Amino acid sequence: MEGFVFFKNVEQRDVPGIDCAYLAMDTEEGVEVVWNEVQFSERKNFKNQEEKIQLIFENLTQLEHPNIVKFHRYWTDTHNDKPRVIFITEYMSSGSLKQFLKRTKRNVKRLPLQAWRRWCTQILSALSYLHSCSPPIIHGNLTCDTIFIQHNGLVKIGSVAPDSINHHVKTCQDDFKNMHFIAPEHPTNMGPPMDIYSFGMCALEMAALEIVGNGDSGNKVTEENIKKTIDSLEDEQQKDFIQRCLQRNPADRPTAKELLFHPSSSRCTV
Structure with a gap:
């Protein structure tokens, strides 16, 4: 072209x-x-x-x-x-956050809290911006595969693919390996809380480097896997932060802006 x-x-x-x-x-x-x-x-x-x-x-x-x-x-x-x-x-030359976490897992057991907070703050800043648009823009496809990282530690969310497009394209297929990122209310209630649930899963995967049961085997992640992964974390504020995002009822989840003031993320600047 x-x-x-x-x-x-x-x-x-x-x-x-x-x-x-x-x-x-x-x-x-x-x-x-x-x-x-x-x-x-x-x-x-x-x-x-x-x-x-x-x-x-x-x-x-x-x-x-x-x-x-x-x-x-x-x-x-x-x-x-x-x-x-x-x-x-x-073009994000350093690849996805998922790829970075896989490389990191070979060398360390846990991501340092300061790095986790910095990433969460950046992602929440982007979500707060999208959700404050009129009308709100729902990402709808937030996973660690659609968050990208640069060599200087700057993270960016990509693949803002509205649901109205996904359901009309030729190759649209469910990826069972990433089904746990999808909020329980999908697709009947498409709103900002859906992105917060997906972000909570990203925050959990970033904290633990890998969600139990979500290895290369492609097995479906269960609620038990998610609970085990949360329980494996040592920082109580980090656990609380993630659990708030993963509330089953979308009305119980905080907004992206509110999460920026949670004690676990507010101690860090972008």
Whole structure:
């Protein structure tokens, strides 16, 4: 495509429906970016959703926050039988938080509390920003695979993939390995508390480096696995912080802004 030089496939995204993602050079801007493609199942399906999809992506390109992977631009391609949306995003060269945790686990038993607090604060800052938009933007796909880390310790959440898009794409499939990140009220009650539940799972995985039962075997994580992992933590404020996020009733979960003032995270600056 004019304006881009392609290098290789990348696995930076863990979004249901992403058919392919390439590391590319934006020759106009002179920076490395990720070229993402979402292919829709049929033209009729796309036509019915096109205006809504364009509005969603237009809003995503307007997001400006230091802890959110930048959406540069997007466009639609309807020339083929199966239309697609192409969008260009910031390239996070150091990979996902999940990959970082796996590397860390080889050398240490636990992530230091100070690093955990710093990461939580950055993620909560991004969620607070998304949820304060009008209307609120729900991430809907927050896992340690969709949080990215830079070499300087800066973390950014990516893959803001609204549910309305995920349910209309060709390759949308459930990933049973990550089902425990999904809030109990999904999909009947889609709101900010759903992201808080997913964040709580991320905070638990960051604290323990791995949730019991969520190894490479791909086994489904149970409530017992989650409880065992929380019980294995030593810091009581850290436990309380995570348990508040994982309340079964969405109305009982604190907001991202409220969590920023929890004793376990408020002792740390971004």
